Every structure is written in structure tokens, then in C-alpha cells.
Amino acid sequence: MPRSTDEITVTRTSAPHRSLRETTHAYLAVRPALISAHEHTGVELVYHRDDAQHTYRQSVPDLMALLGVLGRGLLPEPPGAVGALVLPMPYYRRFKPEGTPVDPSTCGRIIRDRNRELLDACARFRDDNPPSAGLPMPALMADPFRDATDFASDYADRLEEVFALKWHPPATERPVSAYVERGYLDLAADLGVPTVMHCSPEGQLGDLAEISADAIPAAVAAGARISVAHLGFNNPALPRILNTPGVYTDLGPWEAVCEGTVGDPGPLDSDARLARLITACGTRLMVSLDSPWHLQHRDDGRVLGADTVPALRRILGSLELSGTDRHALLAGNVLPYLFGTS
Secondary structure, eight states: OOOOHHHHHHTOOSSOTTHHHHHHHHHHHTSOEEEEEEEEEEEEEEEOTTSOEEEEEEOHHHHHHHHHHHHHHHSSSOOSEEEEEEEEOOOOGGGSOTTOOOOHHHHHHHHHHHHHHHHHHHHHHHHHSOGGGOEEEEEEEOOTTSOHHHHHHTTTTTGGGOOEEEEOHHHHTOOHHHHHHTTHHHHHHHHTOOEEEEEBSTTSTTBHHHHHHHTHHHHHHHTOOEEEEESOTTOTTHHHHHTSTTEEEEEOOHIIIIIHHHOOOOHHHHHHHHHHHHHHHGGGEEEOOOHHHHHOBOTTSOBOSOOHHHHHHHHHHHHHHHTOOHHIIIIITHHHHHHOOO
């Protein structure tokens, strides 16, 4: 069957750097959609607190197929489009000898290689599949050891394919302020793309307090959109922070990002707390299924993290408790974050 005109236009990558994003937005905005905000692909050796390790593996085709299965199986109406903001696996601290600092040249090489691999993988998927198979939207991992203008020059031929930037302070062992000082918020604003900021547990490098103090005022000044990813849900300052223009956060899997770090308060209390958060900050919350990460198995067969299916079911249940429209959270809130639409 021949592709429709809108399916053909989404595959374009040779126009000025806004064109691919504009056509992707047009495809997602006119159909019932499931859009997952922050997904990882690539290969990484991951260590655990008990010193066990496993190799994480996730490809772009497998990711898009998995999200399609989740959408068709769990949503009241099968989504007409499935999209994912896709990030490369970060440079983890345990990728180097224990106790030694991150080497800037090694870090830069890994970031550059992984960014290129992700751009290539998403481009191949667009070339090989119609948009109805899923829309992967690649993000670049920022390098806090380099100025943003120099960093961008590495991808001068590919900037039309970039949908976001990603900061990961604990992985690179650099503070949030280093990314700001290197000009990455200005770069994001110039490209018209948002920034995903990994949020660490309280008291660690890159936690919500550091993001709030060092990144959010600078983002407002630059006119940049940001998302606080993962671990800010238990901070009482979160509703106030999310009232800042252009600031969003991802939601889910709830057990993994919240209860896995602070202890399980029980499903009823947890769902009520989630419902209150949705009521207070609904327009600033986005769904991040994080499905490949939390469905990965350790090498000994044990499951890492939370199962995405029950986590998504609990999010949907909390939406009902809060009286929030499902589609607004599952797709609508992601569109202004990704594309700057009102």
C-alpha cells in the first residue's frame, strides 16, 4: 500500500532544522496519540547497589514496537500515533575505575559516538517505516566539558533531526551550573527544542534544589523549555516549581520514580498522592513510560525496576481519581513541551 502524503513528509530530513519537527508535530497533533517523553536506547553496562551488573540493550525498532503494544493494550482507544522522545544511554560513573574522576576526553568521545548512533538509528527507522509504525524523536546528550556552540558544530549536518537536549549531571560528575555556563540553554532556545534534566535524589549532584536554583531562572531568561526527569515527585516544592512558565516534569512509572526511592506507602495512599499531584500540576506533567529501562532483566533473570504495565494502569487510575482527561496527559501535555505550541 503506498504511503500517504503526510507519512512521506515526516520522513524528510534535508530541509532546514525546523521542518522535520514541524511535520512530526503535525502528524501527532491531529490523531489520538500516545507520546512517551523520555526513553533510552543503546547498549550500556549497568551496575546495581548489590554490585550485580547486566548489559542494557534497547533498539529503536524494539522501543517503538513495545510502545505500540502498550498503547493498544492499555488505552481505552488504540492510539492513532505513537511517539517517543528517544535519548542515548548516558555515560555512567561506574563505566570508569572506581573513585576516579570522569575524564573529559573519554566522556566527550562516548557522548559524541552515542549521539551519532542515535541520530542514525532514528533516521534508519524513518526511512524504513511509515509514521504509523511510530515516531522516534532523537535527543542529544549535552557535554558539560565543552561550550554549546562547539558541541553543536559536531552535528551541524544533523541539527534538523534533533528534538531535545539531555543533561545528566551525575553521569558526567558536573553540576547543573556547568551546563548553564557552557550555553546549553541558549543553544536549546536557538534550536527551538526543550531540555531534559536528569533529577537525582535529594542531596545528590543534580537534585531538584540544584535544578531549581541554577537552571530554572536561567531557562526562563533564555526562553527555554525544560523537563525535570525522574526524582522530584516527593519534594514539596515541586508544585511551585512547575508553575514556572516552560517547566514540565515526567510522570512514571510511578513505583520506580517515587516509591522505589522512598519506600512504598501502600497503593491507596500512593494513588491518592499521585491524584493530588495531577490535580495541582496536570498541565505540566507528561507520561514517561521508561519502558525499556524498567522492563530490562538482570543477567541472572531478575527484573530491574518496576513493570511498566501496572505502573501505567495506576497512572490511568489516578487520572480518574483526579478527574483529568486521559488524552491531555498521555499526549496533549507533551506537544507544547516538545514543540512550544500553546
